Amino acid sequence: MPQIEVGGTPPYTVTVEAGALARASVPESRVALIVDAGLPAEWAKRAQAAFKPELTIEVPSGDACKTLEVLGGVLSRLAQANLPRDGTVIGLGGGATTDLAGFAAASYLRGVAYYSVPTTLLGMVDAAVGGKTGINLPEGKNLVGAFWPPRAVWCDPELLASLPPAVFREGAAEAYKHGLISDPSLIDRVLSPEFRPGQEGFTQTLADAIAVKAGVVSRDLTEQGERAYLNFGHTLAHAIEAVTNHGISHGDAVGYGMHYAAHLSRELGGNDLTPYTRRFLDWQQPRALPPLDFDKLNAYMARDKKADSLGVRFVLLHDLARPYLERVPEETLRVAFDVWQSEVGVSRSLSF
Structure with a gap:
């Protein structure tokens, strides 16, 4: 079971393991779960069984959720539920969903605990790790946001098995990028037929791609130097x-x-x-x-x-x-x- 440590204040762990979602838990007793509405219902049920949220908020799939309007609606739902400062927000979905959920957690009551459960390859390799959260404006992408690291990230390769091939290949771009900028061994591994959920070695390659970003953000959380290379x-x-x-x-x-x-x-x-x-x-x-x-x-x-x-x-x-x-x-x-x-x-x- 690869576990990747991400430095910072506080540090946190990225768990990369089949079945990780079923075994995940958080210490906070009051939980709000933000879910991509396009996910299979079974995934939301697994998350609800693991985290026992008192509030589940569905948001549009993809970048349609990364708007001021959707963010405002999420924040209002958290306030209406009286989620306290010692409550937590958990994001379940692709990179857009975790970006939004993390920013909502950073903004509500000036910051509550946040955990991430990415469900796409792109989300696991890139968006869910590193503490960058945010939304888009008509003027450009990710122009509003905050650095708000999660308390933990669970990357469950089983969640990738049902991804359409095109969506899986989209996410591979971030893993391949990590090969170009840092770990050239990833280049051939990402393009290998073995880089598929369920194939031998897939989980390790996934973990190695995540480790590139984890190492960079541990050294430069707020993009004062080398974190820019991830772009x-x-x-x-x-x-x-x-x-x-x-x-x-x-x-x-x-x-x-x-x-x-x-x-x-x-x-x-x-x-x-x-x-x-x-x-x-x-x-x-x-x-x-x-x-x-x-x-x-x-x-x-x-x-x-x-x-x-x-x-x-x-x-x-x-x-x-x-x-x-x-x-x-x-x-x-x-x-x-x-x-x-x-x-x-x-x-x-x-x-x-």
Whole structure:
């Protein structure tokens, strides 16, 4: 049973184990469970049996839950239930659900305990670990939020068995990213036929991918330095999500964004890692892109969390496992964008 320790104040444990949800428990007696409404009813029943919540709040699936309106409704439900300061919030769902649930916990009564039970590969490898919580604005993704680490995270591989293949491949983008920026052994393992729930070695590879993020956030919780490297591929990805109104999912957008970042890295003198990102896209088979306008994307990239008063900063790679943060001139962004777009193609029939 892999258990990954995440440093911080306080530290917490990520448990990666089949059946982890059934064995999970919390010390708090008053519990509010926030659940993705699209989950199988059996998963919510398992969570209710484990945590015995006095309040269960269903929220829309995906980024539709990461809005001010949904957050306000959740906070009102917590207040109406008189959840006390020593109560707790538990998030059960994909990365969007755990982002929302964590931010609700951080905001309600200026902060109550929070626990996370991610149900997607993307949620397990990325969103549920590290304490970043938040919601989106029309102006961009994750522009409102708080650093609010969970007290514990339970990653149950059994919950991944029923994921549609496309959704599983979306989540693999974050695991592959961890291979590119930190642990190259993950690159082949993520693309292996063995990287499937129930296959031998799957749980260990999943744990190793989670461990990359756990190590980074233990050293840099509030993104003052190396935590920014976890955003490799995300600057363009978040812009794609915004301009398509999330018609392109986060995982698919990250796949595209990593390939763009690899082009930028090469343009600025790094080793050519585009064969790696191209290989991932061929495996991932992301949803086709609509025609994209660079200026519209660039407007969103300018509001990226890594941007500062001097401009847009990108996470780039000198080589595998050698990330760095760099301001990129707009002309270089345009040149790389044209080459990237000619490679990934667009579907003229798509519009969002």
